[in-house]
Amino acid sequence: xxxPTDSVSDAAASPGPVSFGEFERIDRIFAPLSAGAPGAFxxxxxxxxxxxLPPGQAWTVTVDALVAGVHxxxxxxxxxxxxxxxxxxxxxxxxxxxxxxxxxxxxALPRGMEDAVPWIEQFAIGLGQDQAEFGIHLxxxxxxxxxxxxxxxxxxFGTVSGDRPLRRSGARPGDDIWVSGTLxxxxxxxxxxxxxxxxxxxxESLVGRYHLPHPRVSLGPALVGTAHxxxxxxxxxxxxxxxxxxxxxxxxxxxAPSLPLSQAMIACIDSDxxxxxxxxxxxxxxxxxFTAAPEARTAIEEIAAxxxxxxxxxxxxxxxxxxxxxxxxxxxxxxGLERGGWTHA
Ligand SMILES: [Mg+2]
Numbered sequence: 001x002x003x004p005t006d007s008v009s010d011a012a013a014s015p016g017p018v019s020f021g022e023f024e025r026i027d028r029i030f031a032p033l034s035a036g037a038p039g040a041f042x043x044x045x046x047x048x049x050x051x052x053l054p055p056g057q058a059w060t061v062t063v064d065a066l067v068a069g070v071h072x073x074x075x076x077x078x079x080x081x082x083x084x085x086x087x088x089x090x091x092x093x094x095x096x097x098x099x100x101x102x103x104x105x106x107x108a109l110p111r112g113m114e115d116a117v118p119w120i121e122q123f124a125i126g127l128g129q130d131q132a133e134f135g136i137h138l139x140x141x142x143x144x145x146x147x148x149x150x151x152x153x154x155x156x157f158g159t160v161s162g163d164r165p166l167r168r169s170g171a172r173p174g175d176d177i178w179v180s181g182t183l184x185x186x187x188x189x190x191x192x193x194x195x196x197x198x199x200x201x202x203x204e205s206l207v208g209r210y211h212l213p214h215p216r217v218s219l220g221p222a223l224v225g226t227a228h229x230x231x232x233x234x235x236x237x238x239x240x241x242x243x244x245x246x247x248x249x250x251x252x253x254x255x256a257p258s259l260p261l262s263q264a265m266i267a268c269i270d271s272d273x274x275x276x277x278x279x280x281x282x283x284x285x286x287x288x289x290f291t292a293a294p295e296a297r298t299a300i301e302e303i304a305a306x307x308x309x310x311x312x313x314x315x316x317x318x319x320x321x322x323x324x325x326x327x328x329x330x331x332x333x334x335x336g337l338e339r340g341g342w343t344h345a
Contacts, residue, residue: 068150100217173250209284226299
């Protein structure tokens with residue numbers, strides 16, 4: 001782990017049982033997270049070596065930063081903040097069809113909090129849990145103090161077949177549009193946390209989806225060679241479908257009645273039908289949206305069954321002006337979604 005001059009120094013760390021300096025923080029808390037990556041040298045050098053890859057495999061790299069007050073709430077549990085930061089990146093790797101291998105971390109803590117041992121320990125425990133779950137390791141990192149809010153930036157590395165990564169640009173007219181899991185749950189979870197949805201029966205599942213995405217790490221690589229285009233939905237279905245539409249030069253037609261809804265979402269819509277728009281424009285879904293030829297339907301259903309992932313066909317790519325259209329049950333176009341998408345808190 002790099003030891004920057006702008007980090008809290010050993011001298012600046014206040015003494016006592018709940019504080020320690022940066023070197024100790026690295027050695028005690030972060031170095032063990034690198035144990036499975038020999039090229040990380042136990043975080044004792046200036047940089048790490050990435051493992052060698054078999055012929056035909058390529059490294060994929062992505063970075064995502066999460067800022068308190070924007071992407072999470074400052075008093076969210078630190079282990080969940082860590083896991084969310086990591087999982088957003090794993091979702092991006094999955095969208096490329098890549099298998100995750102490891103990550104680097106940059107963490108900024110407000111002055112006075114740099115030596116908050118319990119917070120940092122909990123943050124690292126969250127990383128450790130997900131390292132075990134996803135078979136990845138810490139390659140390196142940095143920590144700094146800031147006059148601003150907490151933020152965490154993770155750069156994740158994965159491997160993918162060099163000539164077959166999933167791209168946003170591969171959709172073809174006539175392709176089916178597919179989506180994994182269910183949509184809108186995390187957006188409703190945030191409304192629950194803000195006290196705007198008051199239903200005890202849905203709190204756990206919706207807030208769980210907001211705090212802890214479930215990146216489709218198995219699905220992404222399984223779609224390589226079958227899907228024509230893919231991305232992960234982080235900013236809302238309509239907005240992200242627009243990226244595939246523009247990059248591929250197709251129109252994407254989504255049939256609203258086909259959209260996959262969770263039981264919690266259905267319960268909420270029953271009492272407030274307006275909540276349905278979160279399925280279309282809510283954020284933080286971290287599901288995969290992909291396109292494939294109609295001939296691939298059986299293969300895709302087999303992938304869904306093998307991985308135990310819900311995959312739903314929600315529309316069609318058309319040879320029309322690039323854009324996204326959402327049709328209701330009567331085939332009428334729903335309006336007002338053009339500027340839709342996730343507006344951060
Ligand atoms: Mg993404």
